[in-house]
Amino acid sequence: MLNNKDILSTIHMIDQEHLDVRTITMGVSLLDCCDPDPKTACRKIYDKITTSAQNLVRTGEDIEAEFGIPIVNKRISVTPIALVAGASDCPDYVSFAKAMDEAAKAVGVNFIGGFSALVQKGMTAADKKLIASIPEALAVTDLVCASVNMGSTKAGINMDAVGLMGETVKAAAERTADRGGFGCAKLVVFCNAVEDNPFMAGAFHGVGEAERVINVGVSGPGVVHHALKKVKGQPFDVVAETVKKTAFQVTRMGQLVAREASSRLDVPFGIVDLSLAPTPAVGDSVARILEEMGLETCGTHGTTAALALLNDAVKKGGVMASSSVGGLSGAFIPVSEDEGMIAAAQSGVLTLDKLEAMTCVCSVGLDMIAVPGDTPASTIAAIIADEAAIGMINQKTTAVRLIPAPGKKVGDTVEFGGLLGSAPVMPVHPESAADFIARGGRIPAPMNSLKN
Amino acid sequence: MRAIVTVIGRDTVGIIAAVCALLSEKNVNVLDISQTVLQEYFTMIMLVDTSAATVPFAQLREELAAAGQERGLDIRVQREDIFDAMHRI
Numbered sequence: 001m002l003n004n005k006d007i008l009s010t011i012h013m014i015d016q017e018h019l020d021v022r023t024i025t026m027g028v029s030l031l032d033c034c035d036p037d038p039k040t041a042c043r044k045i046y047d048k049i050t051t052s053a054q055n056l057v058r059t060g061e062d063i064e065a066e067f068g069i070p071i072v073n074k075r076i077s078v079t080p081i082a083l084v085a086g087a088s089d090c091p092d093y094v095s096f097a098k099a100m101d102e103a104a105k106a107v108g109v110n111f112i113g114g115f116s117a118l119v120q121k122g123m124t125a126a127d128k129k130l131i132a133s134i135p136e137a138l139a140v141t142d143l144v145c146a147s148v149n150m151g152s153t154k155a156g157i158n159m160d161a162v163g164l165m166g167e168t169v170k171a172a173a174e175r176t177a178d179r180g181g182f183g184c185a186k187l188v189v190f191c192n193a194v195e196d197n198p199f200m201a202g203a204f205h206g207v208g209e210a211e212r213v214i215n216v217g218v219s220g221p222g223v224v225h226h227a228l229k230k231v232k233g234q235p236f237d238v239v240a241e242t243v244k245k246t247a248f249q250v251t252r253m254g255q256l257v258a259r260e261a262s263s264r265l266d267v268p269f270g271i272v273d274l275s276l277a278p279t280p281a282v283g284d285s286v287a288r289i290l291e292e293m294g295l296e297t298c299g300t301h302g303t304t305a306a307l308a309l310l311n312d313a314v315k316k317g318g319v320m321a322s323s324s325v326g327g328l329s330g331a332f333i334p335v336s337e338d339e340g341m342i343a344a345a346q347s348g349v350l351t352l353d354k355l356e357a358m359t360c361v362c363s364v365g366l367d368m369i370a371v372p373g374d375t376p377a378s379t380i381a382a383i384i385a386d387e388a389a390i391g392m393i394n395q396k397t398t399a400v401r402l403i404p405a406p407g408k409k410v411g412d413t414v415e416f417g418g419l420l421g422s423a424p425v426m427p428v429h430p431e432s433a434a435d436f437i438a439r440g441g442r443i444p445a446p447m448n449s450l451k452n
Numbered sequence: 453m454r455a456i457v458t459v460i461g462r463d464t465v466g467i468i469a470a471v472c473a474l475l476s477e478k479n480v481n482v483l484d485i486s487q488t489v490l491q492e493y494f495t496m497i498m499l500v501d502t503s504a505a506t507v508p509f510a511q512l513r514e515e516l517a518a519a520g521q522e523r524g525l526d527i528r529v530q531r532e533d534i535f536d537a538m539h540r541i
Contacts, residue, residue, distance in 0.1 A: 002532070004486060004497050006539040007456055011528070065510040068530035249538045256537040 018222035018284040019250065020070040021257050022277045023110075024060050025198035026267065027205035027213040028052045030079040030114075034087035041088045042099035049076060049103035049112075052212055052267075057108040059264045063257055071257065072219075072419070076104060077203035078114035086126030093130050097137035097144045104143040113203035115146040118193070121155040121442070131164055135171040138183035145201035151191035151388035153395045157443040162388065165189045166381025166437065170404055173373070177406035180414040184403040185368065189384050191391030191398045196271050197327040202364075202399055213270035214262045215327060218254035218318075219277045220246070221338075222284045224310075228292045239293060240313045247274060247317030255322045273327025274318030275363060276310070278338035280421035286310075286331050287340025287350075298340055299350030307331060308361035328397055330363025336416060336423035337368055345424045352383075352426055360390050365398040370414045370423035373406040380404060382433035385443075393446055453502050453509075454483070454532040457516065461525035463494035471496070471527065474519055479506045494525075499532070 013019035033044035053076050060074045078100065085093045097115050104112035115137055117127040134146050148165055151157035169189070173181035188202040195206020198215035205213070227246045231238050254272045262269035278286045287298035290306040311330045319325050333355065335341045344350035352369065359365045365387045371380075384400045391398030405414045408425045415422045459471055468487070475482060480500050487496040505512060513529050520527030 002456070002499075002535050002539065004488075004495075007458060007497055007535050008495065010535055010538050011458060011460075062510070065513055066531050067534040068513075068528055069534060252537040253534060256533060 013223050014069060017226045018219070018279065018281060019253070020072050020219050021216060021254055022219040023073040023075050023198050023217045024056070024071060024257070024261050025075040025077055025203055025215045025217065026053050026056050026265070027077045027196070027209055027215060027270065029205055029209065029211050030084045031207070034084055036087060036089055038085070038088040038090040038095055041085065042095050045084070045096065045099045046103045049078065049100070050106050053107045053109065055265060059261055062264070063260050067257065069253060069257065073110040075198065075200060075203065076107070076109050076112045077198070077205045078112065079207065080116035080118055080204050081114060082117035082124070082126045082130040083207065085130065086124060091129070092136070093133040094137050094140065097133070097141050101141035101144050109143070111143050111145055111200045113145040113147065113200050114205060115144050116148065116204040118149045119158055119161045120149055120152040121158060123158070123161060131168055134168050134187060135175040135183060138172050138186050139175040145186045145203065147188040147190055147193065147202045147204060149190040149193035150384070151392050153192060153392050153449045154445055156445040157191065157385065157388045157392055159385065159437070159443060160440045162385050163378070163381050163437045163440060165384055166377040169380050169402060170377045173404045173406055180416065181373070181403045181405045182416060184401065185416055185420050187401065189400045191388035192396060194327055194397055198273050199275065199277065199328060201401065209270070210268055212267045214258060214265060214267050215270040215273065216254050216258035216261070217273040217275060217277065217327065218250050219275070220250040221276045221278045221286045221289055223250060224276065225283070225285070225289045225292055228289060236309060240309055243310060243313035244317030247314045248321045250274070251318035251321035269324070271324045271326030272322040274314060274322065274325060274329045275327065276314055276331040278332065278334065279419055280337055280339055280342070282339050285338045285340035286333055287338050287344055291340065297347060297349040298344040299354050303354065304357050304361055307333070307358050311362045328363045332364055332367065333358055333362055334367035335369045336421040337419060338421070342422065342424060345426055352428060356386060356390070359387060359398055360394060363397070365391070366400045366402060368401055368403070368420065368423060370403045370405045370408065370425045371428050372410055372425055373404055373408050375404045375428050376432070376434065378432065378434040378437040379428055381437045383428070385437070389443070393448070395448065455500050455502050455529050456532055456535060457498040457500055457527070457529045459494065459496040459520065459525055459527045461494055461520070461523070463489050463492050464523060467494060467523065467525065468496065470519065470523070471498070474515065475500060478512055479504050480512065500529070
C-alpha cells in the first residue's frame with residue numbers, strides 16, 4: 001500500500017498549497033474550414049469546434065472528481081485565424097471571432113485562443129485584416145484571445161508589425177475603456193511563439209499540429225514555495241534539488257491528467273507544459289518563491305539570478321516526469337496575476353526595467369502589466385521591440401501583454417477579477433522612441449540563426 | 453478501480469463505523485485500513501475497491517463529503533493513480 005505520509009502530502013498540496021492543473025487545452029485544426037463565403041466559413045468553424053470539443057468540459061469535470069485534483073480551466077486553441085479567414089472575401093474578420101466566441105460558449109470552455117497571425121517575416125493581406133480586426137474582435141467577444149507573432153530567431157523582427165501592434169494594443173485598450181482596457185488582457189504579442197502552448201492568451205493550434213490534440217498546463221507555485229520553506233538558509237544546490245523534486249511531482253500529476261483526458265476524449269496527447277503559473281490568491285505566487293530564497297522584495301538585486309535558478313530547476317524536474325514536454329515550460333511572471341508581484345510593483349521595488357531583465361531567464365515575457373493610459377503607441381511598440389530582441393537573440397519565446405489603462409495614471413490600480421487579478425499602473429520612460437519605431441522594415445535575423 | 457478514502461478531522465466516537473457503513477451500503481470493498489490519532493486529530497486512510505460500486509464515482513464522492521460535513525470531518529475519495537503518479541517512479 002502507499003505510504004500514508006505520501007497520501008497526506010498530496011492532499012496537503014491540493015488543500016493548502018493550491019496545487020492544481022491550470023488547464024486542459026484542446027487544439028483543433030480549422031484548416032478545413034476555409035471558404036470563399038465568410039458566412040459559410042464561420043458556420044464550418046462553429047460546427048468543427050462544437051463537434052470536436054463537445055465532451056471536453058464534462059470529461060475535465062469527471063477527471064477532477066475522480067482524482068480529486070482541481071482542473072481550473074478547460075480551453076480550446078485553434079489554427080491562426082488569419083490562415084483560415086484569408087480564403088474568405090470580407091473586409092474584416094470580426095465575424096470569425098464571434099463564431100469562435102459562440103462555439104466556445106456552446107461547449108462551456110473558459111477561453112478560446114487562436115485569433116492570431118504569424119507575421120515574423122512579413123504580412124499577407126489576411127494578416128493585416130486580422131490585426132486591424134483585433135480591437136473590435138476583443139471588445140465584442142468574451143472568451144476569444146488574440147496573439148500575433150512578429151519576430152523569431154530564424155526570421156528576425158518585423159518592425160512594421162511591431163509598430164502596428166503598438167497602435168493595436170492602444171486601440172484595444174481604448175475600445176474597452178469602460179472595462180479598464182480589458183481587451184488588452186486577451187492580446188499577446190510574441191517573438192518565437194510556440195505552436196502547442198496551452199496557456200492563454202497566447203494559445204493557438206499550429207499548422208504543424210495534428211487534427212486535434214490535448215495539451216495540459218500544470219501549475220504549482222504554492223507547492224514549490226512550501227517546499228522551499230523547509231530548506232531555509234541552505235545552499236542553492238539544495239534549493240535547486242528541492243525545486244526539481246517538487247516540479248517532478250507536479251508534472252507527474254499533469255501527465256496523468258493529460259493521458260486520462262486524451263484517452264477518454266480519444267484525442268492524441270500532445271504535451272505537458274510544466275509552467276509555474278501563479279494566481280492572485282495568497283500562497284500561489286512566483287514572487288514569493290523568489291523572496292523565500294532570501295530576497296527582501298521581488299525586484300531587488302538578485303531577483304534575476306533567483307528566477308534563473310527557479311526556471312531551470314522546474315524544467316529539469318519536470319522533463320523526466322512527462323513523456324512529452326512542450327509549450328512554454330518555465331516560470332511565468334504575470335504582474336497582475338501574482339499577489340507577490342502586485343505587492344512588489346506597488347512598493348516601487350519591481351520596475352518595468354527589472355521585469356525586462358527577468359524575462360531573459362524565465363519562460364515568457366512582460367505579462368499583464370498596466371501602464372499609464374497616455375503612453376504613446378510608439379513607446380508600447382518600443383517595449384515590444386525590446387522583448388522581441390531578447391527572444392530573438394536568446395532563442396526563446398518572449399511575449400508582451402501590456403494594458404495601457406485608459407484614464408489611469410501611475411499609482412492607480414486596474415481590476416480585472418478572477419485569474420487575471422488586479423494590476424498596479426507602472427511607470428514607463430517618458431522619453432520618446434517614435435523616430436525609432438517610424439523607421440519600420442525588418443531587424444535581420446541574428447548570426448545564431450544560421451545553424452545549417 | 454482502486455481508490456483511497458481519507459478521513460481527517462477531530463476524533464469522535466463512531467467515525468470508522470459510519471464511513472464503513474456508507475461504503476458497504478454502496479458495495480465498495482475495503483482492502484486496507486490504517487488510522488492514527490494525534491492530539492485529538494484523527495486521520496484514517498483506507499484503500500478501497502470501487503469496481504462493484506452501486507453508484508457512480510462522483511456520487512460516492514459527494515455522499516462521503518456530505519457525511520463528513522455532518523461530523524465536522526474532511527472525507528474524500530480519490531483514485532489511487534494520482535498518489536502513485538506523484539510518489540512512485
